[in-house]
Amino acid sequence: MDQMNLFELGVEKILSKPIDTNQLINLIENPEIQTGISHKDMIAVRISEIQKRTHNPCDLYLLMGKQKIIKVFSAGLPIEAKRLDRLLKNDVRHLYAKKKEILTIPSQFYVPVRISTLIKDQAIPCEFYYKSGEEYKLLLKTGTIVAQAHFDILKKHKTKKLFINDRDEALYQRYLENQIDAILQNPQVSSEQKSEVMFDLMQNCLQNVFTQPNNENIDSMKKAQQTLQGYLAEDKTALQEIIRLSKEEQGIYAHSIGVATLAYAIVLEMGLLKKTSKEGDHQKSLSAFSFESKEVRDIVFLGGLLHDVGKTILNMSHLALSPNFEQNAPSSIELYKTHPKVGYERLKNAKGIPPKALEVILQHEELCDGSGFPNGLTKANISIYTQLITLANHFDHLHRQQKKKGPECVLALKLESAKYNKHLLFVLEKMFNVPKKS
Numbered sequence: 001m002d003q004m005n006l007f008e009l010g011v012e013k014i015l016s017k018p019i020d021t022n023q024l025i026n027l028i029e030n031p032e033i034q035t036g037i038s039h040k041d042m043i044a045v046r047i048s049e050i051q052k053r054t055h056n057p058c059d060l061y062l063l064m065g066k067q068k069i070i071k072v073f074s075a076g077l078p079i080e081a082k083r084l085d086r087l088l089k090n091d092v093r094h095l096y097a098k099k100k101e102i103l104t105i106p107s108q109f110y111v112p113v114r115i116s117t118l119i120k121d122q123a124i125p126c127e128f129y130y131k132s133g134e135e136y137k138l139l140l141k142t143g144t145i146v147a148q149a150h151f152d153i154l155k156k157h158k159t160k161k162l163f164i165n166d167r168d169e170a171l172y173q174r175y176l177e178n179q180i181d182a183i184l185q186n187p188q189v190s191s192e193q194k195s196e197v198m199f200d201l202m203q204n205c206l207q208n209v210f211t212q213p214n215n216e217n218i219d220s221m222k223k224a225q226q227t228l229q230g231y232l233a234e235d236k237t238a239l240q241e242i243i244r245l246s247k248e249e250q251g252i253y254a255h256s257i258g259v260a261t262l263a264y265a266i267v268l269e270m271g272l273l274k275k276t277s278k279e280g281d282h283q284k285s286l287s288a289f290s291f292e293s294k295e296v297r298d299i300v301f302l303g304g305l306l307h308d309v310g311k312t313i314l315n316m317s318h319l320a321l322s323p324n325f326e327q328n329a330p331s332s333i334e335l336y337k338t339h340p341k342v343g344y345e346r347l348k349n350a351k352g353i354p355p356k357a358l359e360v361i362l363q364h365e366e367l368c369d370g371s372g373f374p375n376g377l378t379k380a381n382i383s384i385y386t387q388l389i390t391l392a393n394h395f396d397h398l399h400r401q402q403k404k405k406g407p408e409c410v411l412a413l414k415l416e417s418a419k420y421n422k423h424l425l426f427v428l429e430k431m432f433n434v435p436k437k438s
Ligand SMILES: [Fe+2]
Pocket: 307, 308, 339, 364, 365
């Protein structure tokens, strides 16, 4: 594969002058200072070359005086056009990469796509590649009509994922958007395949909104959200499939879909409990939350999808609540604690995000007993929407990161029940049939 395409053009042999502290304040909110790297390990790359890529080809940094280095973009994530514009407006013309990393940068960036998103008898929207060793080889040309024979070959080679060029991601997303209704209504397509296509579409939409929250991207995401909610409400298998997929996939987008789906499932369960349960105390408390209204359900789902948007802005998707969380550097923990506010600030003026969903983004790390952050709010001051998303969020961390089974997650949450709304915890218990005595 041809290497160094970007830097053959964009690398500067002479380092530019490092920026100063005043300039940095204009450029980055919450700068994350790197340790263990020196200016001499870095090489300058012209921003004009970075703009030609859709994904960050490697970690990219700003240099400051006294050997300080600030990370601006993480490798592999879509390039945030807004942040790049801000740098250019402030006359920053270079970012820096580690010399060692530049040597291994491929000329193209490929993103994995699921085979189930290839639809039989339909023309594909872009080139599809397969991976052979370290190389990506062309498998299907743009416009190829997908036939059974293609699936047979892929099955024979036990190929699980294909790849597309990152420049084709928008085309691929439009293809999924155009196909999704027909796929979900097609009785020949299995629940597994329907869920996979839906899941991939939602992941793409979220990636676009998290990196570029413009009207077009928000509208596409909300449209996909409606389709996904309709699909989940219709079919219990769909709920299980989407939760399964969110557990299998790594990353912030899968986590967000998992949280939204679980929170939505809790709301649906409330409807069932209302009809069957004799537990009057729980019912009475939850009846104030009009969970049968579409508006409420939409806010719950949207709040789940967007709650962690701040992590992407801070490039901190890798950090999350876990037993080892406190072992992270204090500066990383402090920065992490700003993600609810950073996410809220990013979306507060975006069109089409209701105030209650914005509130979820801002409050989702608060806990009923006051031990959360950033403001240590207690239950009376945390919205019921947030309490629901917080519960789903922590369940998802246990389910995905610690690989616990559903009932085990509920039991773990019950050990810290003061942190959560006990009535919502009760609904979760019912959903997973947790034995009462445990
Ligand atoms: Fe969070």
